[in-house]
Amino acid sequence: MAMDGAAGTGPVLPVTARLTAGEREILRVLGRSQEPDSVRDAILVSIGADIIEGRLHPGDDLNSVELARRFRSSRTPVREALATLEREGLVEIAARKRPRVRRLGIDEVREIYELRGELYGLVSRRIVEHCTDAQLEELGAVQAELEAAGAGRELDRYFWLNVAFRNTEARLAANETVRGVLDSVGVRTLHLRHLSLSLPGRLDTSVADHRRLMQAYRDRESELASALTRSIVRRGLAAVERSGWTGAAG
Structure with missing residues (x-):
């Protein structure tokens, strides 16, 4: 399916005040810079957010001519943006074919989720063992926003707050190597995590899971927190598998 103006309403200019939470996360x-000043970055964050939030689907064409028209640019910044998204695993570019949204194979998805589960288990142990009460309350503040977004059935807001919760955990764990690995693999599955949370009943389950995890942090239960984190990641993968998504070509 070729991408045309229906996926957007004219050029998205790099104005910081207009960046969504998803676009800021992609830039991070x-x-x-969190203050992008190029058309290339505007194209990059717009297409990236469209993929992650499900407005573009695996296998969809990304027509560089139409994108250049949409953003009122030459094709050079379009090609640069798509090349960056290819490196991050969101787009695939084959010789003599249009770029398209990349399909992740289910085996790759399972491997990434397994890695994320183990790494976040380590993150949870480090949080219990090393974070101060004040640092835990910083995480608790994000949890409170999660609760509010869940109660309001605000899926996109809840999703990006969920991402912020995980990012805060990774920062507070103070292991930059682990944080870097999580960032490198995490962007490839953001659209699957969004899909998982959009399924019936998943939002309420996620709210309850994170509430239990936050309580384990406050109780200083290292192994429980680690087990809960791994369980949360496994639940997300199981939901993706149950959804019928396979990553196979249609």
């Missing part, structure tokens, strides 16, 4: 993972 890529190590870009």
Whole structure:
């Protein structure tokens, strides 16, 4: 399916005040300024957010001519943005074919989720063992926002707060190597995590799971917190598998 103006309503200019939580997260993972000043970055964050939030689907064409028209740019910044998204595993570019949204094979998805589960288990242990009460309350503040977004059935807001919760955990764990690995693999599955939370009943389950995890942190239960974290990641994978998503070509 070729991408046209229906996926957007004209050019998205790099104005910081207009960046969504998803666009800011994409820039953070890529190590870009949170105040993008190029059309390339505007294209990058717009397409990335469309993929992650499900407005673009695996296998969808990304027509560089149409994208250049949409963003009122030359094709050079379009090609640069798509090349960056290819490196991050969101787009695939084959010779003599249009770029398209990349399909992740189910085996790759399972491997990434397994890695994330183990690494976040380590993160949870480090949080219990090393964080001060004040640092835990910083995480608790994000949890409170999660609860509010869940109660309001605000899926996209809840999703990006969920991402912020995990990012805060990784920062507070103070292991930059682990944090870097999580960023490197995490962007490839953001759209699957969004899909998982959109399924019936998943939002309420996620709220309850994170509430229990936050209580384990406050109770200083290291192994319980680690087990809960791994369980949360496994639940997400199981939901993706049950959804019928396979990553196979249609």
